[in-house]
Amino acid sequence: MTALSRAAPAPPLTAEAERCSPTDRTQKTAVLFRTSPLLLDCGRPLSDVQVAYHTYGEAQGEATLVLHALTGNSAVHDWWPDFLGAGRPLDPTREFIVCANVLGGCAGTDGPSQLGDMPISLRDMVRVGRALLEHLGVRRVRIIGASMGGLLAYAWLLECPDLVSRAVVIGAPVRHSPWAVGLNSAARAAIRAAPGGEGLKVARMVAMLSYRSPQSLAVTQTGQRRPGVHAVTSYLEYQGEKLLARFCERSYVTLTGAMDDFQPNAAELAAIRVPVLAVGISSDMLYPAAEVSAGAALLPNATYWELDSIHGHDAFLMDPGELPQRVAAFLRGGTAAS
Secondary structure (H helix, E strand, O other), X not given: OOOXXXXXXXXXXXXXXXXXXXXXXXXEEEEEOOOOOEEOOOOOEEOOEEEEEEEEOOOOOEEEEEEOOOOOOOOHHHHOOOOEOOOOOEOOOOOOEEEEOOXXXXXXXXXXXXXXXXXXXXXXXXXXXXXXXXXXXXXXXXXXXXOHHHHHXXXXXXXXXXXXXXXXXXOOXXXXXXXXXXXXXXXXXXXXXXXXXXXXXXXHHHHHHHHOOHHHHHHHOOOEEEOOEEHHHHHHHHHHHHHHHHOOHHHHHHHHHHHHHXXXXXXXXXXXXXXXXXXEEOOOOOOOHHHHHHHHOOOOOXXXXXXXXXXXXXXXXXXXXXXXXXXXXXXXXXXXXX
C-alpha cells in the first residue's frame, strides 16, 4: 500500500471513482492488498481483501468519510437521513462522501467467515479504509463517526494524522471503560453460551438497554403490548429477532473485541493535533457525557458539545436536535461551539 502524504499531488481518479454520482446509492466492492499484503496487528498477513462501500457525490481528491456503528453498514442513506442530503451535514451536491463496511463485519467486507476468526483491531480497519481511499483517488478526508464509528475515528486520528483534516466524534469515548468492556464481555458470554442465534438475541437485548435510558424507556415502553407481556419485554425481544435476521454472531464477537482492545494512552492522544468536535449525550448510559468530555480534554485541539436528550446513547439517531447544524458548521471550518 502506497503511503499518502499531505504534500503529495492528488493521484488521478480511477475509472470506478469517476462513475460516482450524487444519486448513486449502489453498494460497490473493491479488492485491496492484491500485490502487497496487509499485516494485521495480530501479526498475520492478509491479502485480496474484499471491501464493500457506498459513495455519494462526484468523486474528488478530498472527501468526507463516514464511519458506521457496531451493527451498522455503509448505506448511510438508510440509517442517517437527518445527516445525508442536500443542505445537510453530508451534502452529496457539494462534496464526495464515502462509507465502507468495516473489516470483520458481515455487510460485504471480509468478515470472520473469510478471515477465520483471527483477531482484528480498529487500527487494522483503518489501514483497510486508507487503502480504499487510495483506490478511489482520495488523499484528504474529514471524518465523522458515532458510537463504534466514533472510537474508529480516534483510531484514524492516531493511524493517519497526515490524511485527516478534521474529525467529528459522536457519543464515543477515547477508549473503552471497564463498564463498556464489561457489557461487551457479557454479550460475548451470551453468544458462547447459546450459539446459533439465541445468544446473539440476548446480547442485543442487553445492548439495547445500554443504548437507551430509564427516562426514554419510561416514555416509550410503558404498559403492555400484548396480554401478560410488558411493552419493554416485547421491544427487547423484537430488537433481538431483528438483529439476528441481519447480523452475524461471529462478527459481533470480533467487532466488540476490537472495540474493547482499543486503549490509546494519554501521550498518544496528546499527539493528535487535528481539530476534533467531540459530542456527548446528556443521558448516555453506555458512554456517559462526562467520560466523553474528559477524553476530549486529553486532545490539544478538541471542542466538546453536549446533545441534550432523554433518549440515551441512541439519541444521535432518534433525537438529533441541533446536532446536524453543529456538525455541518464544524465540518465546514467552524467551531460548532455556539
